[in-house]
Amino acid sequence: xxxxxxxxxxxxxxxxxxxxxxxxxxxxxxxxxxxxxxxxxxxxxxxxxxxxxxxxxxxxxxxxxxxxxxxxxxxxxxxxxxxxxxxxxxxxxxxxxxxxxxxxxxxxxxxxxxxxxxxxxxxxxxxxxxxxxxxxxxxxxxxxxxx
Numbered sequence: 007x008x009x010x011x012x013x014x015x016x017x018x019x020x021x022x023x024x025x026x027x028x029x030x031x032x033x034x035x036x037x038x039x040x041x042x043x044x045x046x047x048x049x050x051x052x053x054x055x056x057x058x059x060x061x062x063x064x065x066x067x068x069x070x071x072x073x074x075x076x077x078x079x080x081x082x083x084x085x086x087x088x089x090x091x092x093x094x095x096x097x098x099x100x101x102x103x104x105x106x107x108x109x110x111x112x113x114x115x116x117x118x119x120x121x122x123x124x125x126x127x128x129x130x131x132x133x134x135x136x137x138x139x140x141x142x143x144x145x146x147x148x149x150x151x152x153x
Contacts, residue, residue, distance in 0.1 A: 011051040018044035031101040031111040038097060042090035046083045053079025 018040055025037030053076050061077040063070050105111050108118065 007055060008051060011047065011055075015044050015048045015051060018047065029113050031104065031113065035094065035097055035101060039090075039094060042086065042094070046086050046090075049079050049082050049086065053082075 022037040022040035022044060025033045025040065028034060028037070056073065056075040061075040061080060063074065101111065104116065108116050110116065
């Protein structure tokens, strides 16, 4: 059973990375959800599987007299579910506002901060970004070759 969970965690992580590398925000959000679920399943699998056992010590005992489930992974997963839900809600609102303001969910078309025209401002004699000399450098000097 642990091997099946490990394979499932790997598939979920791979699918979430694939979706998060996409160029649309909706796919990114689906990848974010899958990543959270894969992380929760990973915590659950690493914490150990114990079926049908309570996670608390029965009343009147100072130590368990039978096998109990580890409550720490359960608490961590519940906390992670709440945090991932809050992160997803924030990301969905952010994507919605980006779609309203920019009219698209494709990240390649979201270039608000980049200038539309070239960096010289229309002056052909001005230097562009990364240029520190007005004259072009010969190819031999640029590659480091000696004459």
